[in-house]
Amino acid sequence: MALRFFNTLTQELEVFHPQKDNTVRMYTCGPTVYNYVHIGNFRTFTFQDILRRWLRYRGYKLDHVMNVTDVDDKIIANAAKAQKSLADYTREFTKAFFEDAAALRLEKPEHVAPATEHIPEMVEAIQKLAAKNYTYTNDGSTYFRIGSFSQYGKLSHNDFAGIRSGARVDVDEYDKADARDFVLWKGRKGNEPFWTTPFGDGRPGWHIECSAMAMSYLGETLDIHAGGVDLIFPHHENEIAQSESITGKPFARFWLHSEHLHIESQKMSKSLGNFYTLRDLLEMGYQPEVIRYLLASVPYRKKLNFTFDGLKAAAKSIERLRDFELRAASAKLPPGRNEAVSERSAAAIRQFEEALDDDLNTAEALAAVFEYVRAINSALDEQQFQEENRWDAARVLEVFDGLFDVLKPGPSTAAAANGMPSDSEIASYIEERQQAKKSRDFARADQIRALLDSKGILLEDTKEGVRWKRK
RNA sequence: GGCGCGGUAGCCAAGUGGUAAGGCAGAGGUCUGCAAAACCUUUAUUCGGCGGUUCGAUCCCGCCCCGCGCCUCCA
Numbered sequence: 109m110a111l112r113f114f115n116t117l118t119q120e121l122e123v124f125h126p127q128k129d130n131t132v133r134m135y136t137c138g139p140t141v142y143n144y145v146h147i148g149n150f151r152t153f154t155f156q157d158i159l160r161r162w163l164r165y166r167g168y169k170l171d172h173v174m175n176v177t178d179v180d181d182k183i184i185a186n187a188a189k190a191q192k193s194l195a196d197y198t199r200e201f202t203k204a205f206f207e208d209a210a211a212l213r214l215e216k217p218e219h220v221a222p223a224t225e226h227i228p229e230m231v232e233a234i235q236k237l238a239a240k241n242y243t244y245t246n247d248g249s250t251y252f253r254i255g256s257f258s259q260y261g262k263l264s265h266n267d268f269a270g271i272r273s274g275a276r277v278d279v280d281e282y283d284k285a286d287a288r289d290f291v292l293w294k295g296r297k298g299n300e301p302f303w304t305t306p307f308g309d310g311r312p313g314w315h316i317e318c319s320a321m322a323m324s325y326l327g328e329t330l331d332i333h334a335g336g337v338d339l340i341f342p343h344h345e346n347e348i349a350q351s352e353s354i355t356g357k358p359f360a361r362f363w364l365h366s367e368h369l370h371i372e373s374q375k376m377s378k379s380l381g382n383f384y385t386l387r388d389l390l391e392m393g394y395q396p397e398v399i400r401y402l403l404a405s406v407p408y409r410k411k412l413n414f415t416f417d418g419l420k421a422a423a424k425s426i427e428r429l430r431d432f433e434l435r436a437a438s439a440k441l442p443p444g445r446n447e448a449v450s451e452r453s454a455a456a457i458r459q460f461e462e463a464l465d466d467d468l469n470t471a472e473a474l475a476a477v478f479e480y481v482r483a484i485n486s487a488l489d490e491q492q493f494q495e496e497n498r499w500d501a502a503r504v505l506e507v508f509d510g511l512f513d514v515l516k517p518g519p520s521t522a523a524a525a526n527g528m529p530s531d532s533e534i535a536s537y538i539e540e541r542q543q544a545k546k547s548r549d550f551a552r553a554d555q556i557r558a559l560l561d562s563k564g565i566l567l568e569d570t571k572e573g574v575r576w577k578r579k
Numbered sequence: 580g581g582c583g584c585g586g587u588a589g590c591c592a593a594g595u596g597g598u599a600a601g602g603c604a605g606a607g608g609u610c611u612g613c614a615a616a617a618c619c620u621u622u623a624u625u626c627g628g629c630g631g632u633u634c635g636a637u638c639c640c641g642c643c644c645c646g647c648g649c650c651u652c653c654a
Binding site for chain 1: 581582583584585590591592593594600601602603604609610611612613614615616617618619646647648649650651652653654
């Protein structure tokens with residue numbers, strides 16, 4: 109079966125191909141850098157990372173733009189409170205965001221686009237809209253006239269006919285002619301940062317950022333536009349209105365939206381105060397790859413309830429896969445190659461691929477891997493897994509880890525390794541213990557075991573010999 | 580009020596018109612000098628409730644109950 113995604117625009121599962129060049133032109137909404145982002149935000153970014161990796165696995169090249177919103181009301185307020193310039197303030201949290209993303213092993217998009225570095229593109233976009241009479245100004249601010257875009261609501265599948273002008277309060281204190289209208293350019297106020305343009309001093313509205321930057325990097329029609337479900341309305345709806353009013357062409361072919369991370373059955377959000385940042389969890393001692401696994405393991409269109417039990421289960425799941433990897437790589441094996449094992453390995457990869465092609469069903473993909481692990485463990489027990497089958501198992505794990513990326517120990521594990529004995533020291537301890545056991549000096553053998561244990565090294569006596577791993 | 584999503588074992592969770600993947604936890608076992616670790620086996624006559632369609636429904640339809648989201652900044 110071909111690669112399929114659920115398209116929010118059509119509400120259907122659709123076969124995906126990029127429009128040209130075998131290159132996927134993709135835009136995703138990135139962070140607003142007014143604070144540390146929380147792990148709910150990172151669920152979406154992890155989904156986007158899985159999407160990137162799977163598209164590449166399927167042979168596509170990527171041209172992916174992610175914006176960084178580095179000017180908006182909250183940022184201005186927080187920077188003022190911290191008595192820092194906008195640039196200094198956002199630099200700090202932009203840096204923190206990419207550090208966190210790297211810890212979660214999220215690939216960096218081909219282009220990272222800070223809003224403040226693309227003001228000319230936004231000005232140009234607004235001028236094009238003005239030339240077509242899609243805008244009006246009021247008290248120094250420029251607005252988009254929603255009444256002039258007949259398809260408004262097609263993404264969020266809302267019928268806006270019933271909403272009357274003035275039905276809602278203008279929360280951002282700008283005067284609008286119609287309740288649905290949104291601001292393209294906010295007029296200069298007080299000491300706020302501003303840019304000078306033909307239509308007045310001020311700063312960009314949020315929605316125009318994404319339209320202008322997406323089209324300047326990727327052209328008039330994107331292959332994929334992705335983000336969290338809460339952006340469907342109004343943000344993405346507004347992006348469509350702006351972009352399609354300018355070009356007269358579809359803005360994005362596929363709209364992909366990831367569901368929220370919940371905590372105690374509620375949306376995790378800054379305003380509710382019920383959030384954890386990645387840094388919070390790392391300080392509690394959780395490994396970044398465990399968090400990555402948890403975020404990736406539930407299919408992206410399903411709400412994911414965050415719990416510490418879930419985090420512990422994720423850690424154990426990774427441990428099982430790592431144990432398997434170690435066993436398949438290090439066990440003493442009979443020579444030769446078992447054809448049945450090779451076939452079982454190929455089947456596992458096929459199942460894994462089919463699950464991901466089906467709108468990135470990561471849960472089903474994981475099931476394929478775990479079923480494979482059990483089958484091969486049994487084959488190992490029965491001496492059916494042979495020397496040349498090692499490559500088969502390695503290949504399955506390579507495909508798995510190319511997407512999930514959780515098998516290699518993270519940097520914090522490496523940090524804990526400081527003061528640990530080297531591999532060769534461990535090997536000589538193990539050898540000494542084996543000798544002691546052979547001469548039935550169990551006291552010495554147990555002493556060595558305890559010594560290594562105190563340094564974080566766990567010995568495993570198995571049928572295939574002695575293995576060790578870091579705790 | 581409008582629009583939408585979801586309710587599957589103790590927890591997380593996949594799935595299909597023909598009788599329930601996987602992970603964690605639990606139980607039993609294998610291995611072992613002992614132990615740990617690891618591995619294996621096992622764990623839902625049942626898929627929120629009530630009706631309907633069907634030879635047959637967890638999966639389709641209707642109603643109800645419960646949870647959640649969007650409609651305002653928000654991943």
